[in-house]
Structures are given as C-alpha cells and as structure tokens.
Amino acid sequence: MSKYKCIIFDCDGVLVDSEPLGNQIMVDMANELGATINLDYAYQHFKGNALKNCIHQISDLISGEIPSNFESEYRRRSFNLFKSDIKPIEHVLDTLNNLTLPFCVASSGPENKIQLNLELTGLWPYFKSNVFSCYGVQKWKPDPAVFLWAAETMGFQPSECVVIEDSLVGVHAAISGGFDVFGFTAHDYKNELQKSATKTFDSFLKLPKLLEC
Incomplete structure (x- = not known):
C-alpha cells in the first residue's frame, strides 16, 4: 500500500517526449x-x-535584441514539430491504466500546449479535468505555486502527494513546496536529480514499486 494519496506529474519529459523537440527549436532560433x-x-x-x-x-x-515575435514564433514552430514527431514517454500509458491513486499534471507550459501534447500522444482523456499550468497562477518553477495549487484542488496536502519531475528546476520546486519528488532520469544525462530528489527511476516500469515504499 502506498503512503501517497495523489500523484502530480510534470508534462514535458515525464509524460510526453517533447524536450528534444522544443529545445531543438529553441537552439535553432537562438x-x-x-x-x-x-x-x-x-x-x-x-x-x-x-x-x-x-x-x-x-x-x-x-x-542584438530579441525580436518581439520570438515567443509566438517559438510556439508556432514547436507546435508544428510536436504535431509530426511527439510521442508519449515509454510505458507511461500502461502506467496510467494501472494506477489506483488519483493523479494530475502540473506543467510550466501554457494550457493549450499541455492539451495539444496530451492529445497528440493519446493521454488527454486521463488528465483533461486535472490539468494545472503555471500560467494559471502566473508563477513558474522553482516557485512551488503550481504544485500547491494542484494538490489543494485535488483535495490533498503536499505531504500526501508525490511529484514526478525530470528537471532540477522542477525537483527544487516540489521540495520547496513540501512534497516528496521522484526524479525521472531517463534523460538525466548529467545525473543531476539523484542528489536532490526523494527517489529516482529511469523507467515507468519501476514506478509502481516505488509508490509502494
């Protein structure tokens, strides 16, 4: 039996494999x-x-200066690439199908990006009523506001939740909000998460056992 009552998933790099795509667009534009x-x-x-x-x-x-349309152009290019190339993180779908705990997603991205990527990867039906964006509270990680909002709305205290994150910024946000946080390390090439996260795992096949501890 798990000591946790709710799971809060980050989106990019945890549920959907969007990090290589979005970051490559950022590199190209820079x-x-x-x-x-x-x-x-x-x-x-x-x-x-x-x-x-x-x-x-x-x-x-x-x-020089950053063009005034940089953000809108980044969204346009990245959304187009997501539509053609994005995939769910391996084994996420099976994991969600077998979870018995309530869960939600809390992401730094805008709501339309979260919805688009979850729809493209077949994950939207699992989260559509439980999506929390930093744009909704106008505070971004490492501020824990989006996680606190998610936990409160889901009906739980931070101590009753576990956050699943793949970035050091997200791990620090969860910890500062009083959450346990599991670091997803499949793409943690510099081994940054192990020192800060409560626990780490490199495959969603391993998550159910971690939740039982």
Whole structure:
C-alpha cells in the first residue's frame, strides 16, 4: 500500500517526449540570432525553465535584441514539430491504466500546449479535468505555486502527494513546496536529480514499486 494519496506529474519529459523537440527549436532560433549553442546547452540551461527565462538567457548570448515575435514564433514552430514527431514517454500509458491513486499534471507550459501534447500522444482523456499550468497562477518553477495549487484542488496536502519531475528546476520546486519528488532520469544525462530528489527511476516500469515504499 502506498503512503501517497495523489500523484502530480510534470508534462514535458515525464509524460510526453517533447524536450528534444522544443529545445531543438529553441537552439535553432537562438542560433539564427547569433548565438552558438547546441542541444546539450539547451538541456543544461533551458530544461524545466519558464520560456521567459530561456528568452532572457538567449538575449545575453546575442549582440542584438530579441525580436518581439520570438515567443509566438517559438510556439508556432514547436507546435508544428510536436504535431509530426511527439510521442508519449515509454510505458507511461500502461502506467496510467494501472494506477489506483488519483493523479494530475502540473506543467510550466501554457494550457493549450499541455492539451495539444496530451492529445497528440493519446493521454488527454486521463488528465483533461486535472490539468494545472503555471500560467494559471502566473508563477513558474522553482516557485512551488503550481504544485500547491494542484494538490489543494485535488483535495490533498503536499505531504500526501508525490511529484514526478525530470528537471532540477522542477525537483527544487516540489521540495520547496513540501512534497516528496521522484526524479525521472531517463534523460538525466548529467545525473543531476539523484542528489536532490526523494527517489529516482529511469523507467515507468519501476514506478509502481516505488509508490509502494
């Protein structure tokens, strides 16, 4: 029997394999403006961060100004790529089908992005009434506000929930909100999560056993 009563999933990199896609678009657009970065740089500096923070970092890498339509163009390009290439994280669908605990998703992305990616990967029916976006509270990770909002709405205290995250920013947000947090490490190439997360796992096949402990 699990000590937890609710699971709060991050979306990008946890439920849907969108991180390589979104970060590659960010790299391409940054380099078009004169930056010289690669995907590894993006994973290190952009992963889990609010888009506005990523844009601010890019502004420090270039000599000119960020175009006023950068955010809208990023959304356009990334949404188009999601529509053609996005996939669910391996074994997530089976995991959701077998969960007995209530669960929800809490993401830094805007609601239309969360819905799009969950729809494209067949996961939307599992979450459609339990989706929480940082845009809804206008506070972004590492602020824990979105997790606290999700827990309260779901009817639980932070101590009764576990957050599933793949970024160090998200792990820190969960911890600061009083949550246990399991770090999903399938794409944690620099082994950053193990030092901070309550527990870590690299495959969703391992999550059920972790929830029982």
